[in-house]
Structures are given as C-alpha cells and as structure tokens.
Amino acid sequence: MEVKKLKVLIVDDDPSVRMALRATLVDSGFQVRTAESPYSALDIADEYHPDVVVSDWELGTALNGIELCKALIGRIPRAKIILMTGAEKSRMEKAAASVRPCAVLQKPFDMYSLVGELEKLGRMSYQIAF
16 A cells, blocks of 8 residues: 655754654655754745654643644644654553544654654545645
8 A cells, every 4th residue: 555755844842852853754765854942833834834743741842743733733623633742651641642642652752653644645645636
C-alpha cells in the first residue's frame, strides 16, 4: 500500500529536539518545516499548510502546545495533531482532548515511533484520496 509523504510542521522550543526530529523525518521522506515558538508556527502554517503538526506541550511561552493546536485547527481544519510531552501521559491526554490528537508521545521516545505514526496517517490520507 502506498503512503502519502506528509507535510509536517515541528514545533519545539528546544533546538536539539527540533534538529533531531527534522533530520529523522527528512531521512524518512517527509517534507518538514520547524518552528521554535507557537508564534512562528502560526506564521509558518499560514503559508506552508501542514498535513500534520507535531508540537511539544510546553513551549516556554504563554501559549502552550494545546492552545497552539487549537489556533492551528481553526486555520487549517484538516491538519492532524501529534503532541509530545515530558509530563505524565495520562494527564496530558485529558488536557489534550479538546484538540483530539492522533497521538501523544511521552518524552523521551524513539524517533521511529513518530515516523510510524506519520506513516500510519499517510496511509490513511492515501486511502481517503482514492
């Protein structure tokens, strides 16, 4: 089965996390843009129109990952959400229910678990398109 290679926007305030995720996803064939803050993510999303937003929960600003994703869903309703957190996953899942994430990944996680989630979304997108 074919997999659509998705356009991914990574949002994390930690540059090492952004670089590592970007390198892994680009090597796996995804189109990737990154943002260091929720504010730059909103600007990038307006012109990039990502299929998937991968965002950290805590972004070091007044606007957290969940609030960012609510704003992005308002602008790009078809965008899928994957949230990352260093907090307890069950607490995060309750807080994130309003943005209906496709996945919540608890840090640290295997980078290829994210690739697997994106490939699953790519297969779903491919099936819907045909």
